[in-house]
Amino acid sequence: MSEVVFIGTSDAFGAGGRRQSAVFVRGERGGMLLDCGATTNTGLAQLAIARDEIDVILVSHFHGDHFGGIPGFLYAALYADRRRHPLEIVGPPEIEQRVRSLANAMGHQLGNREWTFPIRFREIRPDEAVDAGPASLRAFATAHQLEAHPQGYQVRLGRESIAYSGDTGWFDALPRAVAGSGLFICECTLECAGLDFHLSLEELREHRDDLDCGRLILTHLGDAMVPLRGQIEFETADDGLAVKL
Ligand SMILES: [Zn+2]
Numbered sequence: 001m002s003e004v005v006f007i008g009t010s011d012a013f014g015a016g017g018r019r020q021s022a023v024f025v026r027g028e029r030g031g032m033l034l035d036c037g038a039t040t041n042t043g044l045a046q047l048a049i050a051r052d053e054i055d056v057i058l059v060s061h062f063h064g065d066h067f068g069g070i071p072g073f074l075y076a077a078l079y080a081d082r083r084r085h086p087l088e089i090v091g092p093p094e095i096e097q098r099v100r101s102l103a104n105a106m107g108h109q110l111g112n113r114e115w116t117f118p119i120r121f122r123e124i125r126p127d128e129a130v131d132a133g134p135a136s137l138r139a140f141a142t143a144h145q146l147e148a149h150p151q152g153y154q155v156r157l158g159r160e161s162i163a164y165s166g167d168t169g170w171f172d173a174l175p176r177a178v179a180g181s182g183l184f185i186c187e188c189t190l191e192c193a194g195l196d197f198h199l200s201l202e203e204l205r206e207h208r209d210d211l212d213c214g215r216l217i218l219t220h221l222g223d224a225m226v227p228l229r230g231q232i233e234f235e236t237a238d239d240g241l242a243v244k245l
Pocket residue numbers: 011012021063065066167220
């Protein structure tokens with residue numbers, strides 16, 4: 001049986017004092033992170049999840065609240081954990097260049113030190129399928145700022161499947177992209193529709209019947225969504241929420 005633990009569930013701005021996007025998926029054959037926001041090391045420590053459990057970091061797009069934690073993760077894996085086993089970083093085109101540039105800007109250069117573990121980068125494009133660590137992945141394009149190379153994923157672990165929206169506005173192909181998933185982790189930044197690059201409760205209500213998924217859990221909650229938890233018909237994630245698949 002696989003398990004999903006929400007490490008961070010806020011929007012980009014830390015709404016409600018929550019951590020930024022990261023979801024830990026523990027499968028029978030290893031572990032992976034769906035996104036790695038800047039607060040991920042803090043969240044893993046608080047939830048007693050060892051970085052060593054993570055074989056793959058899967059990145060949805062190049063915004064800091066989704067991949068800004070990778071340089072710190074790598075440094076901690078090297079200096080705090082003395083990690084020995086490989087880490088695979090999978091994401092949209094340019095994943096390696098973007099992570100290296102970010103690490104340089106943060107003073108955490110990747111190139112000028114002895115790594116105790118291999119770091120492997122792998123690109124995945126919309127409609128492509130890739131096996132990584134414990135999972136089979138399929139990417140789909142989403143409606144978010146294009147310069148961030150946004151995409152969502154279907155993650156298959158044995159017979160279980162998780163769909164993850166990353167950041168996106170509503171688009172008509174979304175139901176098809178997540179169809180059949182046992183768990184759909186869907187962003188819901190806003191209460192009312194108004195942006196074409198983030199989803200709202202209003203739009204999800206309008207389209208709920210179009211979504212053919214098992215359990216639906218909303219995350220990436222903004223200021224207006226945080227106080228609505230527990231008062232709406234949708235399940236919402238809090239930091240630390242653990243879900244068995
Ligand atoms: Zn975001």
